[in-house]
Amino acid sequence: MFEIPKVSLKNKVSTTEWQIRVDLAVCYRLMVMHGWDDLIHTHISARIPNTEHILINAFGLAFEEVTASNLVKIDIDGNIVDKDCPFEINPAGFTIHSAVHEVRHDDICAMHVHTNETIAVASLEKGLLPLSQYSMFALASLSYHDYEGLAVNEDEKLRLQNDLGTSNFMLLRNHGALTMGKTIGDAFMHMYDLTRACQIQLQVMATNMKPIYAPQSIIDGIKAQANIVHTGKTGGATAWPAMVRRVQRRYPDFAN
Numbered sequence: 001m002f003e004i005p006k007v008s009l010k011n012k013v014s015t016t017e018w019q020i021r022v023d024l025a026v027c028y029r030l031m032v033m034h035g036w037d038d039l040i041h042t043h044i045s046a047r048i049p050n051t052e053h054i055l056i057n058a059f060g061l062a063f064e065e066v067t068a069s070n071l072v073k074i075d076i077d078g079n080i081v082d083k084d085c086p087f088e089i090n091p092a093g094f095t096i097h098s099a100v101h102e103v104r105h106d107d108i109c110a111m112h113v114h115t116n117e118t119i120a121v122a123s124l125e126k127g128l129l130p131l132s133q134y135s136m137f138a139l140a141s142l143s144y145h146d147y148e149g150l151a152v153n154e155d156e157k158l159r160l161q162n163d164l165g166t167s168n169f170m171l172l173r174n175h176g177a178l179t180m181g182k183t184i185g186d187a188f189m190h191m192y193d194l195t196r197a198c199q200i201q202l203q204v205m206a207t208n209m210k211p212i213y214a215p216q217s218i219i220d221g222i223k224a225q226a227n228i229v230h231t232g233k234t235g236g237a238t239a240w241p242a243m244v245r246r247v248q249r250r251y252p253d254f255a256n
Contacts, residue, residue, distance in 0.1 A: 004061065005086035008256065009069040017048050020108070021068035023184040023240075024055055025254045027111070028066040029247045030188060036195070037063040038114045042176070043090075045097040046109045046184055052076055054101055056094065058087035067256045076102060092150060099157035100164060100180065107180040109187035117198035118177035127171055128197060130214040131204050135197035136222045138190075143167035147174040169194050185240030 010018060024046045031037045031044070045056045055071045057063070073081045078094045080087075100110045121128055127144060128135055145163040148156050164170055168190050170178040177194055181187030204211050247254055 002060075004065060004070070007069045007086065010256075016050075017073075018068065020046050020048055020184070021055060021071050022255050023244075024071055024109075025066050025068045026244050026247045027109075027184050027188055028057060028063045029251045029254050030243060031113070032062075032064045033246070033250065034192075034195070036113045036115050036191070041090075041093065042112050042114050043093050043097055044109065044111045044184075044187070045094075045101065047101055047105075047107075048073070049108065053081055054097070056089055056097065059090040059093070060088070064251065067254055069256055095154075095157065096160065096178065099160045100178070102157075103161045103164070104180055107182055107187075109181045109184045111179045111181070111187040111191050112176060113191060113195075114176040115195060115198075117195055117202060118171065119175065121198040121201055122171035122176065123174050128194075129201055129211070130216075130219055131211055132197055132200040134193045134200060136214060136219055137193040138169045138197050139219050140222045141166075141168040143170045145170060145172050147172070183237070183240070185237060185243070188243065189239060 009021070013021070024044060027044050028037075031042075040060055040062060043056055045054050047054050052075060053073050054076065055073055057066050058070055058072050061070065070087060072085055072087050072089050074089060074094070075081060076098055078089065078091050078098060080089065096112055097110050100107075104110075122144075128138060128142060130136065130139055143163050143165055145160050148159075164178075164180075168180050171194075172178060177191065177198075179187050179190035179194060181190055
């Protein structure tokens with residue numbers, strides 16, 4: 001049986017880095033609790049503030065095995081920073097994350113999923129439709145990136161960066177979804193909204209009845225409202241402590 005190397009970095013890294021590690025471990029556990037994980041695939045990455053170093057999951061670990069200490073610190077090219085690190089990363093899986101972290105310096109976190117709902121909606125010609133309040137939040141800051149096969153081609157990075165632009169939500173055609181956030185909590189809340197929007201859209205479409213679409217004027221004006229609800233002191237910062245407590249009750253080892 002494969003034994004996960006035991007490491008403990010608490011009190012061995014800066015206070016800032018440790019907090020990012022703890023929050024990122026929480027986010028990985030939340031992925032499991034919401035059914036968003038995909039075996040050992042997909043990633044959430046987070047930049048350590050005021051550095052060019054990024055934290056990401058060790059390749060081969062299930063998301064419920066991710067802890068604050070076994071997250072791997074890498075540079076923007078995917079090189080492992082700590083020479084004594086007993087873990088490896090998935091270089092192919094980091095292609096998307098390296099691309100977005102290169103151009104979105106103010107955003108700490110990039111969250112990528114392969115959920116059925118996001119893949120299904122991303123695979124529709126018209127993509128996400130204005131069918132729910134959740135979709136309003138996403139549509140106010142949504143972009144698309146066409147499928148180019150497995151994300152291992154360096155040439156794809158520039159196209160991905162251009163497609164993302166300043167958006168906080170992206171649907172990857174035939175592939176999944178990506179959200180960005182100035183905090184890990186914001187990236188999580190964005191993915192929560194996008195996932196709920198996709199779920200509701202598929203449920204509405206399954207009725208085979210004519211839907212009611214929200215007017216474009218609502219979408220155009222909702223970005224400012226979304227910023228109040230989901231970011232800053234009244235958004236992700238408010239919801240995030242409750243999410244941390246939820247993880248503490250289910251997975252008390254996440255902060256090891």
